[in-house]
Amino acid sequence: MPRLETTLRLPAQDELQQLLQGLLQPSARIDSKYLYDDRGCELFTDICRLDEYYPTRTEAHIFSDHRDAIAAQLPDTPQWIDLGCGDCSKTLTWLDAVQPARVIGVDIAGEFLHSSMAAVARANPELECVGVVCDFTQHLELQELLAERPTNPPVFFYPGSSIGNFEPRDAMRFLRRIRALSGEHGRLLIGADLLKPRAILEAAYDDASGVTAAFNLNILNVVNRELGAEFQPELFRHQAHFDEAHRRIEMHLVARERHSVRLARHTHRYFGAGERIVTEYSHKYSVDEFRALLAASGLHCSHYWADPQDWFGVFLAEP
Ligand code: AVI
Helix, strand or coil: CEEEEECCCCCCCHHHHHHHHHHHHEEEEEEEECCCHHHHHHHHHHHHHCCCCCCHHHHHHHHHHHHHHHHHHHCCCCCCCCECCCCHHHHHCCCHHHHHHHHHHECCHHHHHHHHHHHHHHCCCCCCEEECCCCCCCCCCCCCHCCCCCCCCEEEEEEECCHCCCHHHHHHHHHHHHHHHHHHCEEEEEEEECCCHHHHHHHHHHCCCCHHHHHHHHHHHHHHHHHHHCCCCCEEEEEEEECCCCCEEEEEEECCCCCEEECCCCCCECCCCCCEEEEEECCCCCCHHHHHHHHHCCEEEEEEECCCCCCCCEEEECC
16 A cells, blocks of 8 residues: 655645635635635546647647657656646656656645555555645655655656746745755656647637636635635636736636625625636746746756647756
């Protein structure tokens, strides 16, 4: 059985306080991590299969077209750390090419992580599998675990362009943390979504069948559960637009009519018609901008692969 370590502090009171404070700001905000309850994860899986949502399949093509070339640039028998591993399906496709000494799956969803690491271990009985349950975007505490195998350098695997969901300053803080854990020989293999025409971007985040709308609106059910709030999702509509100045897709929930929402005991918020709640940013980069972000985080991009349309980039970085 795989080892499972938990460094997560459970739904702390101050996190709920932050959630409430975000909703009470003049420009209301809900942290995008609340998009991913069980229903949100299912809907996100559906999003990844949509025609309009190009990132997942484009990255998968880059990986399958260049897997051996990428693996050839990695250290021998590394510790492979899958950040946000989910069902570990992406990692499974790398095991033959990379031959890691061990796999460390990191995810916030503990039960799911345990069953996916168990599946990896069953299919690869010789491989050491460790699951680490934590909110790795905030607390990536792997130094002791990595130090158990000092001769196997870490390869951090962060696919899917999730780095785009950080604001650039927070992305840099996160990448610096990876840099600090990398030691001399560590590597980061990371996918980033690239700038492209607005229509393609906006369709990817506002698909015709309404899956992304359901995904966005579901966040209100999560907030209702977490805070005991009383949002009525049908009084909001999904909107996604590309903000040129910040080079990011912004997902909003827009109030269809003026109404008041009970957020917690003795706490209500009034929404005017058209008033918005920001639920997610998804930043898009040029190749040079992403290289510069890596460099500002103390990481040097040694190799880069893209699809023929230059829609998505896979970057290999080293300290
Ligand atoms: C998880 N992340 C990379 C997705 C993205 O594209 O920013 C989340 C997403 N939101 C709406 N569609 C997909």
